[in-house]
Amino acid sequence: DIVMTQTPLSLSVTPGQPASISCKSSQSLLHSDGKTYLYWYLQKPGQSPQLLIYEVSSRFSGVPDRFSGSGSGTDFTLKISRVEAEDVGVYYCMQGIHLPLTFGQGTKLEIK
């Protein structure tokens, strides 16, 4: 199984400040079709996960442009340019290149 490792596991951010979460995979997520199957999800308190980013850097429908994804191969980053109160929750990365699909441990974002 591909192991997904996120850092940090928690972060506290002042509103308006940036935030960054790292995700590393134990194998390359680059497929022979040229796509890289790395996803980011946000699970707000008491809610189900919602897709933020697919294939490393594509924002899902309705996701604010303050969220951006980058990276390649085995190293990926989710950035929030200016954190807002509604961004609190747990962020998960997930790989979709090989079954079983696997998720990172999650990164809890809190507002200072």
Next chain:
Amino acid sequence: QITLKESGPTLVKPTQTLTLTCTFSGFSLSTSGVGVGWIRQPPGKALEWLALIYWDDDKRYSPSLKSRLTITKDTSKNQVVLTMTNMDPVDTATYYCAHVIAAADLDYWGQGTLVTVSS
């Protein structure tokens, strides 16, 4: 508008079989490239993928749980059913179903259903 909703028992006893139903709308499981997946989350813990079923009835399971899981679909009813045998307290979790596109994009999730395993 794609929506999914999980249903099933909230409490099961150890060794019993769990049957969960995902009822969805806004898409058809007969459309090429579409699937439905199941994911679970023990209280306070991370997400764990369980199973996937695609429009062509291709079924995939988590290797660690494969012997206990069965996923089926009823296209006419817009439902996907997951059964898990020999339930144990460690299987206590919120179980989610999700719409799948392009092989592994879990783009829309249900609200989840909490299943507690206890005698």
